[in-house]
Amino acid sequence: MPDSEPIFLLLPSILSLILFFILIKRKQRRYGNIYKSNLFGEKTIVSADAGLNKFILQNEGRLFECSYPRSIGGILGKWSMLVLVGDMHRDMRIISLNFLSNARLRTHLLREVEKHTLLVLNTWKEKCIFSAQDEAKKFTFNLMAKNIMSMDPGHPETEQLKKEYVTFMKGVVSAPLNLPGTAYRKALQSRSTILKFIEKKMEVRIRKMKEGKENLEEDDLLEWVLKHSNLSTEQILDLILSLLFAGHETSSVAITLAIYFLPGCPLAIQQLR
Structure with a gap:
């Protein structure tokens, strides 16, 4: 760059x-x-x-x-952490934080961060120009998909989910016009597709757990929630979608801004090196 x-x-x-x-x-x-x-x-x-x-x-x-416009709640779901308040929000937050315990951060997540960082860096060509924002979004989506549902980057189902997610995101902050062709209608349709995809993953995991055929490599949020919570199917679906949304959007923006501001702070670059 x-x-x-x-x-x-x-x-x-x-x-x-x-x-x-x-x-x-x-x-x-x-x-x-x-x-x-x-x-x-x-x-x-x-x-x-x-x-x-x-x-x-x-x-x-x-x-x-804290509250969000009804249009955002309608797309994210009534059980989304971004929409919930009070005790239910606290419970959902505790579930997420327990999954991201200090031990897991040290032994698993940091290795995944490095792995996905190298995957993105290896796609860059010398002296090429690229969009820092697009690369940050690619990195954070792949990282979230892997840790939430053990989905590998570049796999057809991961790319299809990413495509639906992009459409979903375009409608989150759009005018709430549920009419054919609008960003809001397309987002609702993509939300439905994403939730069906997650639910299918859930059904496979539940069947494996009942049959005693669990995959030890699927050490992700979906597996953790199914084993350690009493959430309903609808609550789990909204939780996973909201975490995918929140983690991806906030992290990708933070990374993009860091790339933008780092050239103006040589000391920070030196410390990172």
Whole structure:
């Protein structure tokens, strides 16, 4: 990756981010730091006031309750960790954290991270130009798919799931118009396809467990949840989909931003080396 060209790798994301902040600034000049708007088809209070935002975050769960627009809840599912609040959210979170215990991080996950990192790096050609964001998304999706359902990168079923997931993602933050051809309708259809795929995996695992034919190599979240939780089928499906969504989106963005900002911090690069 040429040192002089990192900005072009992130241009689409940067432009969309700039346009978003331009819109916010225009609204601020017209209405002030706190104003009413309509986002995702719902009435919304938008705050660009640092003091108010800090107060809200510090009082989440007491004076304020975390929630998402109905369009997002409709796509992610009612049992998604991103939609749940209170005790049920806590229980789902504990299940996920117990799976990602310190022992597992040391003995399994870190090796998987290195393995998938090398797989991506080995596809790069010398002096080629590529999209850092696309490569980060490829890396995080393959890593999540492997640790959630033991799916190998490059396998036909993994690539098909990735294709459905991309369509699903495009509709998560779209206008909630359930009409033919809209991103929202396509996302709902992809969600249905993904859940059927996960459920089929579940049925195979459950049958193997009953027959005593468990595969020791399938040491993943799906296997762990089936053995150590009392969640219903619907809850497990929404949990896995929400973790795939949350882990992939947050990690890929963080990696992309790290690549973008690292050239401006030689000390950080030296420490990483």
